[in-house]
Amino acid sequence: MPRIVLLHATPVAMQPIQTAFAERWPEAEIVNLLDDGLSIDRARESELTEAMIERFVAFGTYGYRMGADGILVTCSAFGPAIDRLIEALPIPVLKPNEAMFQAAIAQGGRVGMLATFGPSVGTMTEEFDDFVARSGRPASLNTVLVADAIDLLKGGDAESHNRLVAARAPELGDHDAIMLAHFSTSRAAEAVRAVVGVPVLTAPHAAVDRMREMIGARAGA
Numbered sequence: 001m002p003r004i005v006l007l008h009a010t011p012v013a014m015q016p017i018q019t020a021f022a023e024r025w026p027e028a029e030i031v032n033l034l035d036d037g038l039s040i041d042r043a044r045e046s047e048l049t050e051a052m053i054e055r056f057v058a059f060g061t062y063g064y065r066m067g068a069d070g071i072l073v074t075c076s077a078f079g080p081a082i083d084r085l086i087e088a089l090p091i092p093v094l095k096p097n098e099a100m101f102q103a104a105i106a107q108g109g110r111v112g113m114l115a116t117f118g119p120s121v122g123t124m125t126e127e128f129d130d131f132v133a134r135s136g137r138p139a140s141l142n143t144v145l146v147a148d149a150i151d152l153l154k155g156g157d158a159e160s161h162n163r164l165v166a167a168r169a170p171e172l173g174d175h176d177a178i179m180l181a182h183f184s185t186s187r188a189a190e191a192v193r194a195v196v197g198v199p200v201l202t203a204p205h206a207a208v209d210r211m212r213e214m215i216g217a218r219a220g221a
Contacts, residue, residue, distance in 0.1 A: 002070060002215050003029045005063035009038035009075035012153050012184040017074050020204035025212050033063050042077050042119050056081035057088055064089050070215050072096070072207055074183045079123035092214040097124060099206035100179055101131045105139045107199050108176025113143045114165055114192065115181035116150040124181060142175065144168050150184065158187055166191035169200075177201055 004021075008014050014032060021030055038059070042052065056078050063071050070092040073082050079095065086093045104111045111128075115121050121143055132139045146165050153161040165180070165188040172178050173196045180186050186202035193200045 001027045001029050003031060003068055005031045005033060005066060005068040005071045007060055007063060007071060007073045008034040010036050013074040016183045016186045016204045020208045024205055024208040031066060035059055048080055053081040053084055057085050060085040070211055072211050076124050076182055077117060077120035079127050094207060094211050096183060096207055097203050099210035100201050100203045101128055103201050103206055104177045104179050105137050109139045110175045111139055111141050112172030112175035112178045113141060113181050114146060115143055116146050116185055117182060118145055144171050153184060162188040162191040166195050169196050
């Protein structure tokens, strides 16, 4: 079966995507690569530097040299670095939120997003705008940053993380869809759905489905 290498920049992103693979594509061989220094250092920088991009590409290239048939990135704060990695490697490399963006704009043109990691908001907004431009379907994005939630999650308090995220969700309740920005945030999906009446979208399952399509298309080419 295909070997899919998962690039993680934080441990809290690992369990949601592993669960998604188990539910959607259990036959795939999953290899996890973690460099949590990437997210630590990214949080200290105001922008994604060239040195950080090169470091990320080296990280992904190591995954490719392990015999990867595809690479799925689980952290949303490294958009330009993922673009560079896509250019560098001859295998499918998938950004974490591309499939979720597609599902969101299919619901309508007013999309909300709940984020917990501030440095990712700028790159995700740019990716969303680029995706919308390519799709030809007008859509706008309104983001709510839930401060402190990710620190609670890293400390092992997933319940409080979910409660904080859900508490801010009604601010986006008049949108056509709400995206949970990060793989780690997907844990809060049920809590958010309990307080809003619009579709709530998460990245992990959509990403697994998209990666499976990309691998299948490449195999059939």
